Amino acid sequence: MIPQVLTIAGTDSGGGAGVQADLKTFEERNVFGMSVVVAVTAQNTKGVQGVYPLPVEAIVRQMESLADDFTISALKTGMLVDAERIEAVASGIRRFGWHPLVVDPVMVAKGGAHLVAPEAIETISRKLLPVADLITPNTPEAEVLAEMSIRSDADREQAARKIINQGAKAVLLKGGHDEANPEKARDCLVTKDRTIWFEADRINTPHTHGTGCTLSSLITAEMAKGHDLEESVRTAKHLLTRAIAHAPEIGHGHGPVAHWSLREDVAAYDK
Numbered sequence: 001m002i003p004q005v006l007t008i009a010g011t012d013s014g015g016g017a018g019v020q021a022d023l024k025t026f027e028e029r030n031v032f033g034m035s036v037v038v039a040v041t042a043q044n045t046k047g048v049q050g051v052y053p054l055p056v057e058a059i060v061r062q063m064e065s066l067a068d069d070f071t072i073s074a075l076k077t078g079m080l081v082d083a084e085r086i087e088a089v090a091s092g093i094r095r096f097g098w099h100p101l102v103v104d105p106v107m108v109a110k111g112g113a114h115l116v117a118p119e120a121i122e123t124i125s126r127k128l129l130p131v132a133d134l135i136t137p138n139t140p141e142a143e144v145l146a147e148m149s150i151r152s153d154a155d156r157e158q159a160a161r162k163i164i165n166q167g168a169k170a171v172l173l174k175g176g177h178d179e180a181n182p183e184k185a186r187d188c189l190v191t192k193d194r195t196i197w198f199e200a201d202r203i204n205t206p207h208t209h210g211t212g213c214t215l216s217s218l219i220t221a222e223m224a225k226g227h228d229l230e231e232s233v234r235t236a237k238h239l240l241t242r243a244i245a246h247a248p249e250i251g252h253g254h255g256p257v258a259h260w261s262l263r264e265d266v267a268a269y270d271k
């Protein structure tokens with residue numbers, strides 16, 4: 001049976017991030033994608049022009065519909081808006097026993113718009129982290145979750161360990177925002193007993209809208225196929241780098257990545 005994979009997140013009308021990026025990624029990785037929409041955003045490559053949260057009842061109903069009919073092989077969360085919605089999503093995930101769970105703790109869009117209320121972040125730690133198999137913060141998100149500033153690799157590991165102490169089984173701390181390293185985009189996977197670094201060439205491009213969403217969806221798809229965490233992250237990182245390298249350069253701001261280059265059969269995309 002084809003793995004059935006779920007994203008619980010906000011939409012991006014521009015198609016580069018959020019639910020749209022997640023479903024495109026699932027499709028390209030040969031898993032069956034489903035979605036629970038938490039909010040609709042009016043968004044393009046220039047920024048976020050509007051955020052319209054769905055009623056909690058609509059979110060819970062979507063989860064119930066899926067639980068009634070499908071066997072979820074893996075799931076991820078993205079933009080969850082506020083404490084009330086984070087609690088509803090976490091309690092649905094517990095109620096239906098869905099796992100493995102990848103939490104992308106989306107906080108702020110590139111242009112600075114808040115996608116999750118700042119006061120709701122402790123609800124992510126309290127309610128979502130204990131059921132997360134992996135959380136994928138970027139550096140600013142890890143700084144908020146771990147309540148410390150991050151400047152060095154030692155800081156990265158320490159922050160990840162603090163987040164594990166809040167209940168997550170593993171942390172992938174993404175280095176896309178690490179401007180001190182112009183050559184490499186380095187991410188750090190920390191579990192209770194291991195630290196593994198993943199490194200790729202940094203591509204000199206403004207077109208990185210949706211990289212975080214796409215990476216967490218790739219990991220979710222690989223885990224749904226039964227791959228272990230390290231293997232899933234390794235594949236995801238490789239494919240994401242290729243998708244950034246082939247970004248279609250559309251829109252007038254930070255453009256999306258090339259989701260079609262995530263397909264198995266496009267060896268031609270590898271340089």
Ligand SMILES: Nc1ncnc2c1ncn2[C@@H]1O[C@H](COP(=O)(O)OP(=O)(O)OP(=O)(O)O)[C@@H](O)[C@H]1O
Binds near residue numbers: 137138202215241244
């Ligand atoms: N210019 C780049 N070249 C190669 N890889 C990159 C680049 N920018 C980001 N990445 C990679 O993309 C993934 C997402 O990283 P990032 O830290 O940017 O997450 P994010 O902030 O959630 O995403 P976004 O910046 O889209 O909001 C990571 O694997 C990171 O290393």
Ligand SMILES: Cc1ncc(COP(=O)(O)O)c(N)n1
Binds near residue numbers: 017018108109209
């Ligand atoms: C609906 C939605 N969800 C998430 C993001 C963050 O995107 P990124 O993957 O670039 O961090 C976004 N801009 N919009």
